[in-house]
Amino acid sequence: MRGLADIYAQQFRITLASFLQYRASIFIWMIGGILEPVIYLAVWSVVSRSRGGSVGGFRAEDFAAYFIAMMLVNHLTYTWIIYEFEYRIRQGSLSMALLRPLHPIHSDIVDNVTSKLISMPLLAGTALLLTLLFRPAFHLSLWALAAFVPALLLAFAVRFLIEWTLALAAFWTVRVSAINQGYFVVLLFLSGQMAPLSLFPEPLQMAAAILPFRWILSFPVELLLGRLTPVETLAGLAILLGWLAAALIGLMATWRAGVRIYSAVGA
Amino acid sequence: MGSGRSELGMSPVIRIRDLCKTYVVTEREPGVGAALRSLLHRRTRETPAVERVSFALAPGEVVGFIGPNGAGKTTTLKMLSGLLHPTSGEVSVLGYVPWKREKAFLRQITLLMGQRNQLVWDIPAADSFELNRAIYRIPAADFRRTVDELTDLLELGPLLRKPVRNLSLGERMKCEVAAALLHRPQVVFLDEPTIGLDVTMQRRIRAFLAEYNRRCGATILLTSHYMADVEALCRRVIVIHRGQLLFDGDLSDLVRRFTAHKTIVVQLGESHLDLRGYGEVVSALDGAVTLRVPKAETARVTGRLLAELPVIDLTVEDPPIEEVIERVFAQEIP
Numbered sequence: 001m002r003g004l005a006d007i008y009a010q011q012f013r014i015t016l017a018s019f020l021q022y023r024a025s026i027f028i029w030m031i032g033g034i035l036e037p038v039i040y041l042a043v044w045s046v047v048s049r050s051r052g053g054s055v056g057g058f059r060a061e062d063f064a065a066y067f068i069a070m071m072l073v074n075h076l077t078y079t080w081i082i083y084e085f086e087y088r089i090r091q092g093s094l095s096m097a098l099l100r101p102l103h104p105i106h107s108d109i110v111d112n113v114t115s116k117l118i119s120m121p122l123l124a125g126t127a128l129l130l131t132l133l134f135r136p137a138f139h140l141s142l143w144a145l146a147a148f149v150p151a152l153l154l155a156f157a158v159r160f161l162i163e164w165t166l167a168l169a170a171f172w173t174v175r176v177s178a179i180n181q182g183y184f185v186v187l188l189f190l191s192g193q194m195a196p197l198s199l200f201p202e203p204l205q206m207a208a209a210i211l212p213f214r215w216i217l218s219f220p221v222e223l224l225l226g227r228l229t230p231v232e233t234l235a236g237l238a239i240l241l242g243w244l245a246a247a248l249i250g251l252m253a254t255w256r257a258g259v260r261i262y263s264a265v266g267a
Numbered sequence: 268m269g270s271g272r273s274e275l276g277m278s279p280v281i282r283i284r285d286l287c288k289t290y291v292v293t294e295r296e297p298g299v300g301a302a303l304r305s306l307l308h309r310r311t312r313e314t315p316a317v318e319r320v321s322f323a324l325a326p327g328e329v330v331g332f333i334g335p336n337g338a339g340k341t342t343t344l345k346m347l348s349g350l351l352h353p354t355s356g357e358v359s360v361l362g363y364v365p366w367k368r369e370k371a372f373l374r375q376i377t378l379l380m381g382q383r384n385q386l387v388w389d390i391p392a393a394d395s396f397e398l399n400r401a402i403y404r405i406p407a408a409d410f411r412r413t414v415d416e417l418t419d420l421l422e423l424g425p426l427l428r429k430p431v432r433n434l435s436l437g438e439r440m441k442c443e444v445a446a447a448l449l450h451r452p453q454v455v456f457l458d459e460p461t462i463g464l465d466v467t468m469q470r471r472i473r474a475f476l477a478e479y480n481r482r483c484g485a486t487i488l489l490t491s492h493y494m495a496d497v498e499a500l501c502r503r504v505i506v507i508h509r510g511q512l513l514f515d516g517d518l519s520d521l522v523r524r525f526t527a528h529k530t531i532v533v534q535l536g537e538s539h540l541d542l543r544g545y546g547e548v549v550s551a552l553d554g555a556v557t558l559r560v561p562k563a564e565t566a567r568v569t570g571r572l573l574a575e576l577p578v579i580d581l582t583v584e585d586p587p588i589e590e591v592i593e594r595v596f597a598q599e600i601p
Binding site (some may be wrong): 010011013014017018094100102165265 | 291346348350351352368370371373374376377378383384385387388389390394395398399401402403404430
């Protein structure tokens with residue numbers, strides 16, 4: 001364990017130093033992530049006002065709260081691993097990583113956590129600014145805020161593992177971008193990024209709840225908005241734990257099979 | 268931990284027997300029609316990259332592994348380091364089966380590829396070294412000693428503090444070599460370690476590798492297109508061509524076996540003599556004539572030259588190693 005902590009500390013220093021070299025691009029990249037929920041927020045606010053102040057129980061200030069929370073949660077659980085893996089295989093850096101006595105997932109964990117820490121101040125500032133501009137209605141209770149922390153961490157872990165596993169498709173096919181595109185479209189709809197899930201038709205809501213999508217984004221947001229009872233919250237956390245175990249098993253099996261293919265065809 | 272780890276002192280560190288690697292590649296003709304057809308029916312072809320290769324390396328040996336592009340050198344190195352799964356045959360390195368990539372195995376080897384890098388581009392090499400220290404669990408004192416030693420031998424001093432992207436190719440390669448050896452691997456696989464470097468830098472890396480081998484007793488298997496690397500470092504060479512082992516033995520034996528000719532350089536007192544009657548004239552400049560003669564004829568031709576011409580100086584040489592190798596690959600000589 002101490003060995004791993006040492007590795008994480010060194011990797012953190014390296015990632016931090018590398019990221020700081022690309023401050024401008026991180027900033028530009030973040031603007032995209034901020035702009036998207038702001039657009040949804042603006043559109044839905046207009047829609048709710050034109051419908052006499054509310055759509056499906058969401059008033060303009062509820063939409064504001066929803067999309068500000070969504071921006072936070074999405075940013076804090078986002079990974080870019082799917083884009084990167086194909087490149088690693090093609091360019092050969094994965095081979096170098098395989099020769100080290102350490103699973104390559106560790107450096108990705110550190111990379112992702114570090115990027116979140118770096119962008120935290122900017123993210124907090126943006127959330128504050130949007131709060132002042134759009135006057136959102138958060139109904140926060142202390143227990144919900146306390147439950148939000150493990151919910152967010154679990155959501156990040158599950159999303160990270162799922163996306164890391166999907167990235168491994170690069171072992172089997174060179175057309176990973178098609179798989180990515182499919183995943184992101186489904187994620188956009190079923191995770192509540194475009195609109196609150198409760199506004200969706202029943203079957204879609206069900207699909208979102210059966211699949212991991214609701215839990216990795218919408219669930220922490222709903223919690224932050226005070227829309228869940230303590231029982232629903234506990235159930236959600238339990239479901240996330242279940243997905244965590246499933247994602248971990250899926251990742252390990254896929255990784256083993258993928259590396260076998262990789263080392264058969266020419267690493 | 269180790270799978271059947273050998274404890275015998277001088278038993279081979281690396282042993283491969285009947286090693287084969289066959290790649291399955293998909294093929295298709297150019298054009299849209301062929302692209303559509305390939306969606307329905309993929310045509311594959313088996314390409315043997317390594318065929319029934321066997322050899323063994325004793326502890327501390329430095330062996331040159333040579334062959335033209337596509338001969339199967341890198342494929343073999345990848346099987347030895349655990350990146351590739353052999354199609355058939357046996358591989359054992361330090362008593363481990365490489366492709367299982369056990370941590371205890373990975374901690375004792377390194378594969379350095381001249382065309383690939385492990386150092387992080389945007390930060391100083393010293394930081395990447397620290398990461399390697401953590402990953403390979405090198406005790407702090409050992410680490411510091413090794414870094415000092417490598418810094419000294421490779422003259423890394425100021426380079427370690429500069430971002431890697433600001434280093435020249437040669438400087439970067441020196442740092443890559445150091446990074447690959449920080450954990451003092453017992454087995455070192457080098458794939459074209461001097462590629463693209465200038466002569467001085469090549470020489471420095473060579474001298475360093477020889478010194479590393481002397482100090483650490485590491486076993487080194489090295490591929491290079493620069494025969495100077497091989498000549499300087501390896502007494503023994505393994506030659507591979509089209510996936511098959513052509514030769515395994517002393518470099519001098521290789522030269523003996525694969526050269527049917529010797530080179531005779533004569534310095535003459537007069538400069539306008541025609542020597543075509545003695546052998547093939549390779550060059551003639553200011554009375555210095557280089558002749559190429561069949562090996563069996565060497566003694567007779569030398570005798571005739573000395574008896575019949577005003578010879579000031581005469582030397583008999585083997586042809587340059589590059590030429591020998593070229594002939595081996597061209598299969599000119601059986």
